[in-house]
Amino acid sequence: MNMAATECLLQLYEERLQLEDYQSGVPRWCSGCGDNAILAAVQRLCRDEGLRPEQTVFVSGIGCSSRFPHYMKTYGFHGIHGRALPIAEGVKMARPDLTVFVNTGDGDCCSIGAAHWIHALRYNMNITLFLHDNQIYGLTKKQVSPTSPIGTRSNTTPRGAYLEALNPLTVTLGVQNVSFVAQAVDWIPELLYDIVKAAYHHKGLSFVRIVQRCPEWLPKLMDPWMHDPQKVQLVHHERALRISPAIAKVYKNHVEHDPLNMDRAREIASSTDVVPVGILYQNPCVPCYEDIRRSGGLRSADYVRRGLEGEFDKFTVWPEGAGEQQAA
């Protein structure tokens, strides 16, 4: 059925926002930092999707990448280290009408915040998460992170990291209720944008690991991948990421992959010789926690007051005799 007249009229007058309407301040990131590319892609998304600034929230933890909310002219919450997800979940639970994004670093998400990461995947709330994975603690000046490759020399591992790096993709794909997993690299802006967009449109927790360069502390780390287009493997499918001819001309290593095929997704995620770029897994049928637990009731001021008073009453110690008086 097509739209009724009133609806048409109102849509006719919708506002269009420009990129500048989402920009706030000058990023304090080093020049050459991959976070800039992510910021540009996300601002483009906001503009193209017409996200209303007052209906959009960016939540982050601590780190270079977690400065992200400062640079968005939307609502934001620069949280505490590792706790971006619980805050974002609270926001979404209280205000399911808001669009919620999370920006988190590899230290923030995979180290101190690892517990929240696992459970957020299982809760599958409708949130879009960007893991800015520069494989190092950037803000605190070069300490090893769980995703640093073995042998990485850093201030905490002067002789090189001792352990194999953790793979955020395979970990994510191992958690119950996972519903969207993708990987992007900051140096292919077109694909970064497409993946960010697909993640935004997915209903559920969209986990996007973005391989992000930190020229300050690991300037050469990604060079082998950047300089050999064959080492970027484009994961495409008609129901997931589609590759434009311009991209196909530069990046010729393609693999077709059905985003519902979990086994294959895990296989692709485990690749070490190439960096897969695209949507590894997407299942639109996993229920969202906020929907399962939605109470439907309107949170009027009165409702909130009654709820709070009920809670406080549990802890109130009445002087002797006052209890009965209160009950009467």
Added chain:
Amino acid sequence: MESDLQTHVTFYLTGKRHGGQLGPIDGMALRPALLAGYRDLTRLRYDYPVVLCAQDGDGASVRPLSGLVDAALGQAGGGQDGERVRRHVLHLEEDIRKLLAEGAEGTLSALWDKAAGAQAGQGLGRVRAAIKADGELADCDRRLPARLVGHAWNAVQQRKSRRFAEDITRLIHKLNDILVADFVRSDAGKSVDVLKSGIGTSHQDSFDFDAMSRILRDSVHEVALPASRRRRVTQLLSVLESQRFCARTDLPAGDEADEPYAFAFGSCDAALRAYRERLPKAIELLKAISMAELEIRSEYHEAKHDPIFEGFGEIGFDPRDLSRFPDYLVCANASRMRGVENDRLAEIFSGGLPMKVLVQTDDLLEESPLGKGHLAIGLRAKQLASMAIGLSRVFVLQCPSSHLVQWSGHLTQGLLYSGPALFSVFSGAPEKAGTLPAYLNAAAALEARVFPAYVYDPSAGSDWAARFHLGENPQAERDWPMREFAYEDSNHQRMAESLEFTLVDFIVCDPRFADHFARVPPAHWNGSLVPVAEALAHEPVGLPTQVPCLTMVDESNALQKVIVDENLIREARTCRDMWYSLRELGGIRNSHAERLLAREKQAWERVRKQESAAPAVVAAPVAEARPEPPVESEPERSPDEAYIETARCSTCNECTTLNPKMFKYDANMQAYIADIDAGTYAQLVEAAENCQVSVIHPGKPRNPKEPGLEELQKRAEAFL
């Protein structure tokens, strides 16, 4: 024998029983043989009675009693005493049917208890407990269509109205929030008294409210709500709070708003009058809802929106805008569908108004206004339905009440449809009661194609194939449905015969038409008596040599043969022809399709013949033409030119930091060379070297006097 034929033919042509041989059928309680098995419906388990379930989670709000009992038996009827309990429960079910047939009324639980009486028992209680649904029991009688449709409508409306009320309540709260927030920010909101009341009594001494008020007033300067917005919000609130289209659920007791409107009516005229009367209020509310939605999102811009809402609803109005409002229900009877009522119905349908109209037909065999001998079989129902379908935006469901339970899904579909709907239902219970119970009569009408069942759903697609369904009609491929009939002959031998159920079988059950029939005593049964369906299939030329006859049974279940006059045979032919055209609409034996098919077949045959005559040629496989998607053409660049592959820029700020005049970002935050003269060739080369994605191409130097060019050009080579 010759004289037998003459007597029969004379009756066939004139309807007169000459000579003593043919007998009248009135008073004999004859029935078509195919209905012999349905003498006592209370002993049969079928779709009726139904329980009009009061509250039902899974949406099925009408459940056959037999289905509920079966499900409960399946759940709780097992165990050692299983078979005994089963029989006991089925017996009880039969008793409930008898109670209803005797006119008892009430809920399932009430009638169950009444029927069970003193007889209790472990098993019975167990099964009873397993039946979770409860509600009024309804048998298939004249009241059934309105009860059932009304019940289903109620269920849909309640849900709809609850959602609507929630929406309105939400808007009221959010609008109030705007006013409350404004108050909190105002000087009055920061006054000593207000602050005090916010803290409560126990800790008042700990605060200096004067100081608090002063600080708040002096330090935070907030802009008050503009007067026009305050006026608008207040006005919207008053409209939303005084609306009567749905009952608000959140109001505390005693705080009653005005009585909500009723939406169920007994005539189209009354419904239409109410609709007209309320329309200005409806438009006002609709406008308030749209404005409030904008207002609470802070998207109401006076310059843009004032003009839209000022003229709102003035130049006509799309009824689809009312889709969130409750729908009207009209329960009307076909016998009163004349004159004004008829006009009103047409107005409702052609206006696309949100009304669901039940037109109940009780009598399909009214005499035509033309007088004796002319029948107008189901005329009014047919007229209404074809008018409604002709308007193409009306949902139409036609169904006899016998099959209404099976088709309750379509009923719900019609109720949910966002436009007018017509439910044309034959109750099977004419005023001048026939010999058949309503259920059987209704089912016979479907069987005899007098009242075929169909659905026309405009929301299902844009063509007839998607919209029109003939679903429930038995053996739709045939002119008349054919059934096996088994009996015992006079020598106690088992005999079987296939009988077709025609319009004439339907009519013979109605005593008003007894004159059109004559009983032939067994002694005169002969080869010139042919089944009605056979007679209908061959239109006779000249003087008839055969006479159509029905196979019937009397009260003692003895076989009888009854001949019929030509009048009714003519009616049956008309009825069959109408069935044909209905069938074509339903895509069954569609003449256009059949012709097309025949033509294609012929063409195919021709090609095949030619091919077998000519030597075989292997056709080259035709490659599937798949046009390559056009490659976005990058402009051809000369290596001398300086440029950036902007689409591949990863926004790293290197170049823009190096020389923000020379390198700038575009609307997507990707770099391009904004002014090549704003910097040196050395800077271009340096930027190219710093760009980690290597998308900066410095080209050839433009100023030959720039120092160190030779070395720079060497460095630039890598990026040309």
